[in-house]
Amino acid sequence: MPQSTSRNSPNDDLSNVKVEFRDVNFRIGRRDLVSQVNLTINQGEALLLLGRSGSGKTTTLKLINRLLIPTSGQVLVGDRSTQEWDAIALRRKIGYAIQETGLFPHFTVGENVGLVPSLLQWSRPKLEARVYEMLNLMGLEPEVFAQRYPQQLSGGQRQRVGIARALAADPPILLMDEPFGALDPITRLELQQQFRYLQKQLGKTVVFVTHDIQEAFFLGTRIGLMHEGQLVVLGSKEEFMRSPHPEAQAFMACLPTNL
Numbered sequence: 001m002p003q004s005t006s007r008n009s010p011n012d013d014l015s016n017v018k019v020e021f022r023d024v025n026f027r028i029g030r031r032d033l034v035s036q037v038n039l040t041i042n043q044g045e046a047l048l049l050l051g052r053s054g055s056g057k058t059t060t061l062k063l064i065n066r067l068l069i070p071t072s073g074q075v076l077v078g079d080r081s082t083q084e085w086d087a088i089a090l091r092r093k094i095g096y097a098i099q100e101t102g103l104f105p106h107f108t109v110g111e112n113v114g115l116v117p118s119l120l121q122w123s124r125p126k127l128e129a130r131v132y133e134m135l136n137l138m139g140l141e142p143e144v145f146a147q148r149y150p151q152q153l154s155g156g157q158r159q160r161v162g163i164a165r166a167l168a169a170d171p172p173i174l175l176m177d178e179p180f181g182a183l184d185p186i187t188r189l190e191l192q193q194q195f196r197y198l199q200k201q202l203g204k205t206v207v208f209v210t211h212d213i214q215e216a217f218f219l220g221t222r223i224g225l226m227h228e229g230q231l232v233v234l235g236s237k238e239e240f241m242r243s244p245h246p247e248a249q250a251f252m253a254c255l256p257t258n259l
């Protein structure tokens, strides 16, 4: 397993990488997409945001990297409100992987993975070494894949590239929005295992969105359950299992029993 560079890169002024929501609301028109969210995600923690479709998970994630700004309340990243952060500077410290991967189709795999390091003006040898390291890490042979274009990959390979890109600049914070959603179950399990191992090794602050309770239990140090824009349960797997909240119970009922 390749070693990561230090958690905070040299030009990183995030000495504390916790993320905090203080009374956060996000409203469009007269509709609250997220309401009254209070939450602290500690450094090195993997918070799994679980919820059914439309419950506000993606909206919550986008409030962290300033793709959205709270209507009221504050989201703090490293003790500074996202509104005080320069959006570009903030996003370069936050890896972001999404189900559709968001790869640039006219960039090769190598260029996609090296995107943020190149924006950060890493030297060419350092950048190339990092791209190779990340592709290897995600189980994609660099000699085979680095020069290909995204449309020359399978969906699962594209997802791996998306995660490699999110990790490439060694950001202290990772936002993952159903990154394994479209995969076959075998590849999915493989990537979940790889991700869990990596998370333990690298100790990043992770917020991971899923609607799969098994994935939440497998990957989360804590689970946050969203329902109709609110964070209705927050706790460990054991606390979640004991929760009397009907939405938690509804998710528990989705766990497979012996077939």
Ligand SMILES: Nc1ncnc2c1ncn2[C@@H]1O[C@H](COP(=O)(O)OP(=O)(O)OP(=O)(O)O)[C@@H](O)[C@H]1O
Binding pocket: 028, 033, 051, 052, 053, 054, 055, 056, 057, 058, 059, 060, 211
């Ligand atoms: N730009 C927008 N304008 C209006 N409504 C929106 C907008 N973006 C999201 N919504 C609505 O806000 C609610 C929450 O959306 P969000 O994407 O956060 O849910 P989610 O929990 O991530 O769902 P999924 O699991 O399906 O991705 C949904 O009802 C959605 O239709």
